[in-house]
Amino acid sequence: MRILKSILSITTVSGIVYLLSISCSSSSTVNDFFGIKMDIPDTALFKIESYSEADGIKYYSSPLMDPKISAWGEITPNMIQFHISNNSPYAIKSSHGMDQYSIETNEGKVYILDKGKFFGYPMKGSIQPNASATLWLELPTDFHETIGMTKPDGDAENYTFDFWKGMNKTNIAKDNIKLITIKLGGETTIILKPVP
DSSP states (O other): OHHHHHHHHHHHHHHHHHHHHHHOBOOSOOSSEEEEEOOGGGGGGOEEEEEETTTEEEEEOOTTSEEEEEEEEEEOSSEEEEEEEEOSSSOEEEOTTTOEEEEEETTSOEEEOOOOOGGGOSOOEEEOTTEEEEEEEEOOSOEEEOTTOOOTTSSOTTOOOEEEOOOSOOOOOGGGEEEEEEEETTTEEEEEEEOO
16 A cells, blocks of 8 residues: 555656646747637636746646647737737638637626727638737727627627727726637637736
């Protein structure tokens, strides 16, 4: 029994060290928010540890996530800039109709960002391997709570969203953003979290 406990302890420690070594990565292209491709249920496993200009960003992820597909976000008073990188061997589908950008606050409210008009949308078709795309979206200035409105992609029928109405100047505070979700082409999800 003592031998079995020792083997289990060594295996557990080795597994943790292995996960930390493959999950803790760095990059230097980041500002307010950073994220990688993952499934939404795995969001809690993604943790940003630190960021510095010298060392880049260090984060913990799981082997199910794909750090070859990443994004960062920078917030200005009225806009949010997204820079999405595809270093995977596959193209990422993207289109004005299927792509979705949302902000979740610390209180759990979710706001869908307006992509603007079709002709002004910079990503049409796909983001090719070893390519990137940059776009600017307006930050919400007024949030109109829509009671009973369901999630557009049908993931959760009873989930209520707040949609941007765009009238007054009640700006969302950067420090109150818990995470940002980017869904490209209805297939690829990137979760961004605040950079400490």
